[in-house]
Amino acid sequence: MSAKPTLPKAILMDVDTGVDDALAIILAHRWPGAQIVAIGTVTGNVSAAQAATNTLKTLDALGADTPVAVGASQALARAPFPPSAIHGVDGLGDAGLPAPARAPTGEHAVDQLLRLVHKRPGELSLFASGPLTNLGLALQRDPELPGLVKEVMVMGGAIVAAGNVTPVAEANIYHDPEAAALVFAADWPVTLVALDVTMRALLRSEELARLRASERPLARFVTRILPPYVAVYSQRFGFEAVTMHDPLAMALLLDPSLTLERAALDMRVETSGEMTVGMTVADRRALIGPGFDQPTHPLDIPLEVDTPRFIAMVMDALLE
Numbered sequence: 001m002s003a004k005p006t007l008p009k010a011i012l013m014d015v016d017t018g019v020d021d022a023l024a025i026i027l028a029h030r031w032p033g034a035q036i037v038a039i040g041t042v043t044g045n046v047s048a049a050q051a052a053t054n055t056l057k058t059l060d061a062l063g064a065d066t067p068v069a070v071g072a073s074q075a076l077a078r079a080p081f082p083p084s085a086i087h088g089v090d091g092l093g094d095a096g097l098p099a100p101a102r103a104p105t106g107e108h109a110v111d112q113l114l115r116l117v118h119k120r121p122g123e124l125s126l127f128a129s130g131p132l133t134n135l136g137l138a139l140q141r142d143p144e145l146p147g148l149v150k151e152v153m154v155m156g157g158a159i160v161a162a163g164n165v166t167p168v169a170e171a172n173i174y175h176d177p178e179a180a181a182l183v184f185a186a187d188w189p190v191t192l193v194a195l196d197v198t199m200r201a202l203l204r205s206e207e208l209a210r211l212r213a214s215e216r217p218l219a220r221f222v223t224r225i226l227p228p229y230v231a232v233y234s235q236r237f238g239f240e241a242v243t244m245h246d247p248l249a250m251a252l253l254l255d256p257s258l259t260l261e262r263a264a265l266d267m268r269v270e271t272s273g274e275m276t277v278g279m280t281v282a283d284r285r286a287l288i289g290p291g292f293d294q295p296t297h298p299l300d301i302p303l304e305v306d307t308p309r310f311i312a313m314v315m316d317a318l319l320e
């Protein structure tokens with residue numbers, strides 16, 4: 001990718017790969033100054049084991065040997081949920097890709113996370129683009145964890161936007177609301193990249209056509225895995241487009257200047273409502289005026305991002 005002003009980032013990823021998780025991995029791998037230290041997987045789009053296979057296939061496409069550890073297969077306090085086929089039955093577009101060249105490390109993703117943050121206190125950025133089960137388990141195991149991590153970037157939730165699993169709940173939070181509640185309550189800096197911004201971060205016909213026409217290896221890889229995901233979103237929108245949820249969260253971690261407007265808001269997660277389980281309830285009263293209670297433990301919530309620059313960043317990563 002062309003040279004861009006950037007700070008070095010050492011990133012520990014936690015993913016449920018997933019087509020858009022795969023794109024987030026690609027984006028980070030291609031970004032100057034970023035290093036993916038290790039990746040853990042969690043059950044979400046697919047099982048944690050399948051997510052590891054998909055992650056390893058994505059790393060093969062990048063020629064990368066990043067360690068991959070399988071993590072939690074079930075939410076902290078919920079029964080298993082049926083897999084979704086939004087990303088294809090195998091989670092990576094049912095593209096018939098060859099089996100990965102490597103296997104997962106054998107370490108549990110939670111052990112990997114705790115080992116690495118203790119080895120490099122204050123240095124690692126955590127990035128989570130699946131249900132937050134591994135992070136929740138790590139917090140339960142180690143009360144020191146929040147003080148050892150530089151920052152936490154999460155794709156999940158909906159502030160005023162509609163949900164995507166229920167009318168009010170987004171998938172990553174809905175699939176483990178108790179874990180999300182732990183992550184949001186912990187004493188570490190969390191940025192929550194919610195559907196409010198990700199649902200506007202679209203690859204449309206023009207970008208998809210450019211990818212399909214390209215001979216570049218990463219464009220070819222992505223063109224193979226995208227079709228079911230594009231089909232689902234195109235049907236939802238009524239025009240050809242696909243949503244870049246996880247890549248947007250990664251982009252905002254890599255280049256914080258992409259966030260044009262943000263809010264600092266207290267946030268709770270609904271864990272018991274009849275119709276609202278998994279809802280992210282931001283206390284937006286603080287935005288009305290200083291007379292309302294002001295946040296005491298706010299999350300950083302991007303409200304407006306430079307979407308055209310983000311889409312250019314994705315295209316550069318795949319075509320340059």
Ligand code: BDR
Pocket residue numbers: 018019020021045086129130155164170171172245246
């Ligand atoms: C999130 O759910 C998953 O399907 C995507 O990979 C993304 O992380 C969007 O709600």
Ligand code: CA
Pocket residue numbers: 015016017018020021044045129130246
């Ligand atoms: Ca994901």
